[in-house]
Amino acid sequence: MRLTHLVISNLGPYRERQTIDLQTDISATGYAFFAENGRGKTTIYNAMRWCLFGEVRDRAKTVAGKKIEGSIRPMVGDGKILMNATAYEKDDPQEMAVILFAEGKRGKIMISRTAKSSKKFARSDDEMTVTLNVQIGEEKILSGSEAQEAIESFFPRELERFFFIDGEALEEYTEMMQESSLEGLQDEVNAVLGIPALLRGTEDLTKMSQSVKSKINKTSKAVKSSTKARDEVIIQKRKLQAAMSSVNDKEKQLQTVVKKLDETMEQMNSHQELAPLIEKVKSLDTMIKLKQVNLKEAANDKVNESRVAWKVLLWKRASALHEKHSKEHELAIEKERTIRATEEDIIRIANGLQEVTGICDKCHQPLPDIEAYKNKLQTELDNRKVILSQLKSSTVHSPKDLIIKLGDFEKLKPQQDASERITKSEKKWKRLSNDLENLREERNNLNSKVSEEAKLNVAELAESKGRQEALISRRVQELRVLREQARVEELELKRLERLSGIVSEDKEGYELNTTIGKLIVAIKDTISSYREKARIEVEKISSDVFVKLINAPDVYSGIKVDKDFKTQIRTSSGGLLRNPSTGQVSMMTISVIDALRKVSGINAPVFLDTPGRSLDETHKKELLKYFWMNEGHQFLIFAHSGEFGLEETVKEFKGKLAKAWTITHPGDHDTCFVATCKSKDVTHDPYGKKYTCNACKNEWDKRSKNSMILEVEL
Amino acid sequence: MTEEIKRGSVGISETSHQLLVSLVYDEDSVEADQPFLSIVEAFRFAFAYAYSQNITIQRSGKNVTVAPRQFVVDDYLELLRDEVLASGKSLGGLISEYAEAGCQKMDEVRTSGKSVLSLL
Numbered sequence: 001m002r003l004t005h006l007v008i009s010n011l012g013p014y015r016e017r018q019t020i021d022l023q024t025d026i027s028a029t030g031y032a033f034f035a036e037n038g039r040g041k042t043t044i045y046n047a048m049r050w051c052l053f054g055e056v057r058d059r060a061k062t063v064a065g066k067k068i069e070g071s072i073r074p075m076v077g078d079g080k081i082l083m084n085a086t087a088y089e090k091d092d093p094q095e096m097a098v099i100l101f102a103e104g105k106r107g108k109i110m111i112s113r114t115a116k117s118s119k120k121f122a123r124s125d126d127e128m129t130v131t132l133n134v135q136i137g138e139e140k141i142l143s144g145s146e147a148q149e150a151i152e153s154f155f156p157r158e159l160e161r162f163f164f165i166d167g168e169a170l171e172e173y174t175e176m177m178q179e180s181s182l183e184g185l186q187d188e189v190n191a192v193l194g195i196p197a198l199l200r201g202t203e204d205l206t207k208m209s210q211s212v213k214s215k216i217n218k219t220s221k222a223v224k225s226s227t228k229a230r231d232e233v234i235i236q237k238r239k240l241q242a243a244m245s246s247v248n249d250k251e252k253q254l255q256t257v258v259k260k261l262d263e264t265m266e267q268m269n270s271h272q273e274l275a276p277l278i279e280k281v282k283s284l285d286t287m288i289k290l291k292q293v294n295l296k297e298a299a300n301d302k303v304n305e306s307r308v309a310w311k312v313l314l315w316k317r318a319s320a321l322h323e324k325h326s327k328e329h330e331l332a333i334e335k336e337r338t339i340r341a342t343e344e345d346i347i348r349i350a351n352g353l354q355e356v357t358g359i360c361d362k363c364h365q366p367l368p369d370i371e372a373y374k375n376k377l378q379t380e381l382d383n384r385k386v387i388l389s390q391l392k393s394s395t396v397h398s399p400k401d402l403i404i405k406l407g408d409f410e411k412l413k414p415q416q417d418a419s420e421r422i423t424k425s426e427k428k429w430k431r432l433s434n435d436l437e438n439l440r441e442e443r444n445n446l447n448s449k450v451s452e453e454a455k456l457n458v459a460e461l462a463e464s465k466g467r468q469e470a471l472i473s474r475r476v477q478e479l480r481v482l483r484e485q486a487r488v489e490e491l492e493l494k495r496l497e498r499l500s501g502i503v504s505e506d507k508e509g510y511e512l513n514t515t516i517g518k519l520i521v522a523i524k525d526t527i528s529s530y531r532e533k534a535r536i537e538v539e540k541i542s543s544d545v546f547v548k549l550i551n552a553p554d555v556y557s558g559i560k561v562d563k564d565f566k567t568q569i570r571t572s573s574g575g576l577l578r579n580p581s582t583g584q585v586s587m588m589t590i591s592v593i594d595a596l597r598k599v600s601g602i603n604a605p606v607f608l609d610t611p612g613r614s615l616d617e618t619h620k621k622e623l624l625k626y627f628w629m630n631e632g633h634q635f636l637i638f639a640h641s642g643e644f645g646l647e648e649t650v651k652e653f654k655g656k657l658a659k660a661w662t663i664t665h666p667g668d669h670d671t672c673f674v675a676t677c678k679s680k681d682v683t684h685d686p687y688g689k690k691y692t693c694n695a696c697k698n699e700w701d702k703r704s705k706n707s708m709i710l711e712v713e714l
Numbered sequence: 715m716t717e718e719i720k721r722g723s724v725g726i727s728e729t730s731h732q733l734l735v736s737l738v739y740d741e742d743s744v745e746a747d748q749p750f751l752s753i754v755e756a757f758r759f760a761f762a763y764a765y766s767q768n769i770t771i772q773r774s775g776k777n778v779t780v781a782p783r784q785f786v787v788d789d790y791l792e793l794l795r796d797e798v799l800a801s802g803k804s805l806g807g808l809i810s811e812y813a814e815a816g817c818q819k820m821d822e823v824r825t826s827g828k829s830v831l832s833l834l
Contacts (some may be wrong), residue, residue, distance in 0.1 A: 048803075295745060296741065296744045299745075299748075300741075302746075302749055302831070303749055306759075307751065307755060309749070309759055309831060309834060310755070310761070311764075312834055313763045313833070314761075314765055315760040317765055317766045317768065318765075318793055321793065405792050409793070419834060422834060425830075426749075426831040426832075430829065484721040535806070
């Protein structure tokens with residue numbers, strides 16, 4: 001891949017859009033950016049990283065023997081940010097962008113990453129929306145994760161540090177190379193070899209293996225349970241056999257009783273003609289018993305009613321006497337009444353007779369024939385006395401005596417319905433008595449038709465039948481219980497059989513685990529083999545590079561890379577260089593990094609920030625000589641003017657240097673900096689702040705900190 | 715007047731007594747024609763029946779006395795006063811003759827297969 005253009009907008013000191021054109025007609029691969037500190041060299045370096053990977057991570061640090069990854073530099077916010085400070089503070093929306101144009105095997109490549117505030121004056125990356133678009137050749141524009149995947153297909157992220165080399169961090173690289181215990185370089189070697197995928201595969205396989213082992217362990221436990229269950233199955237089978245045997249015994253017992261019952265029923269059938277008679281006799285017996293009870297009640301009633309029967313009889317004759325006495329009583333009363341009336345008449349007449357005066361009470365005239373009248377009264381009085389005498393002499397019983405007599409008769413008098421009640425109770429008793437007799441006769445008749453022996457037989461058979469039916473009922477119940485027990489035992493047996501059955505040793509699991517184990521070993525062997533090949537290759541390439549870079553090729557034969565990728569400088573005599581200088585170590589480091597880059601097979605530009613920081617003049621020149629040797633890879637350096645002088649470098653590497661730029665602030669210029677002008681005829685305001693080129697009218701503010709990238713004419 | 719009537723004792727022949735005994739209710743043989751709760755009741759029935767029919771029989775043979783406490787002859791004094799006075803018999807004697815006659819009829823009835831109460 002070859003970069004053609006880089007467009008930076010609002011990053012670091014670059015306000016507005018800055019376009020870097022890397023196209024050139026010559027085949028040189030060297031590109032150089034020259035600038036004082038703070039002008040934006042590293043910003044370009046970081047702009048590329050941000051555009052490709054979406055983040056800029058600060059340099060990693062090694063603390064107490066452990067590598068600590070650098071933190072991600074924020075796009076916006078407090079502290080050191082990626083966005084241009086003016087854009088961040090003043091623009092709305094806040095926006096920064098990097099667009100990269102390149103050419104690759106698949107055609108032209110365009111990568112555009114833009115970050116735009118999603119709200120007014122975003123203050124954190126969460127408030128920024130990042131858009132990534134990638135177009136390769138004539139293919140459709142990709143975005144998002146697809147775009148990122150496309151980038152990493154030709155620029156693997158794991159290999160970032162081989163293409164973005166931080167000269168200030170060479171010591172760190174060196175430390176990694178010399179202290180294999182840090183395993184830093186091993187990661188790089190693995191990345192170069194594509195081993196991370198293999199390692200991930202190994203990890204996956206290890207997880208699979210653990211899963212299979214877990215399964216095998218489970219199966220193993222299940223096998224143990226199964227073995228135990230098998231023992232239990234044997235015991236359970238015995239239990240089931242015993243239960244089934246009990247069921248069979250009970251069934252036989254039941255069959256025996258059923259058979260006996262059949263026989264009994266058969267025998268009873270042979271006496272079938274007697275059965276109704278026997279039943280009838282039984283019924284009659286019951287009826288007789290009932291009748292006896294009724295008859296007893298009737299007899300009691302009859303006895304009770306009969307207590308006054310004598311009165312009924314007695315009254316038949318006594319009633320006449322009673323009537324006679326009643327009449328006598330009436331007559332006696334009448335006679336008494338007549339006697340009293342006669343006595344009263346006698347008294348009245350006697351009194352009248354004594355009181356006769358011979359004068360009429362009404363007219364008071366003297367009565368004629370007074371004597372005749374007196375004689376008449378006397379006669380009347382005498383008659384009355386005779387009558388009274390006669391009445392009194394004829395009296396036999398006084399009414400009082402007769403009342404007593406009648407009272408005695410009343411005691412003998414029955415109640416009016418006594419006779420009827422007695423007759424009724426008598427009839428009832430008689431009827432029941434007859435009924436009972438008839439029933440007994442009927443029963444006797446029936447009994448005479450059934451022999452006692454037959455009855456006895458039938459009774460015995462009936463009794464047997466009852467016993468057998470009860471026994472069958474009991475046996476059926478027992479059988480039900482036993483069958484239920486057998487069913488339970490059978491279910492338990494099935495359960496145990498299932499437990500014992502499912503489980504056999506997980507042969508497939510074992511085989512799979514063995515296969516996985518073999519695969520892991522194979523992969524590890526492959527990795528080891530790759531590493532070894534890579535080590536040899538890295539050792540060879542880095543030795544070649546080192547010899548080219550170092551200024552004493554006769555003294556050093558190359559670099560030794562041991563199995564842990566610990567590197568040392570090898571001398572021509574075959575020994576290892578003890579106490580190498582900083583420059584020698586830096587060259588060794590750069591050699592190894594370049595070797596690794598080459599081994600990776602990735603064809604991409606290399607960016608080297610502050611390339612000469614740890615190198616002396618000779619080594620710096622050798623470095624550029626080597627990297628700009630026109631091997632097809634673009635090699636971009638971002639050099640401080642103290643590391644590489646612009647004019648000397650341009651002069652010395654003419655033909656190797658494709659393009660060069662200076663990065664400056666407007667304030668750095670006292671003359672016109674427009675490439676096509678370069679006039680020294682400039683004027684400025686009295687304060688020396690604002691400058692104007694009189695030739696091309698270019699104006700600039702000496703106070704501005706917005707960096708400018710100016711191409712150098714080679 | 716009362717003093718003229720002799721009370722006398724009440725009794726029946728042994729045969730009649732046996733008859734009366736057989737007419738006393740026994741709850742173990744309810745089918746038998748035994749309509750009376752006691753011998754006295756049976757005696758009273760025999761007396762009443764004979765009185766109603768106005769038939770008497772002189773007792774003969776061994777006599778069985780009926781307990782006077784249970785059969786109070788005075789209860790029948792007014793009923794039989796005239797007869798007793800006319801016959802010159804004792805009240806108990808007259809009653810006994812009636813009863814004897816009644817027993818004989820009852821025996822006849824039973825013998826004929828009828829119930830005693832059919833005499834009503």
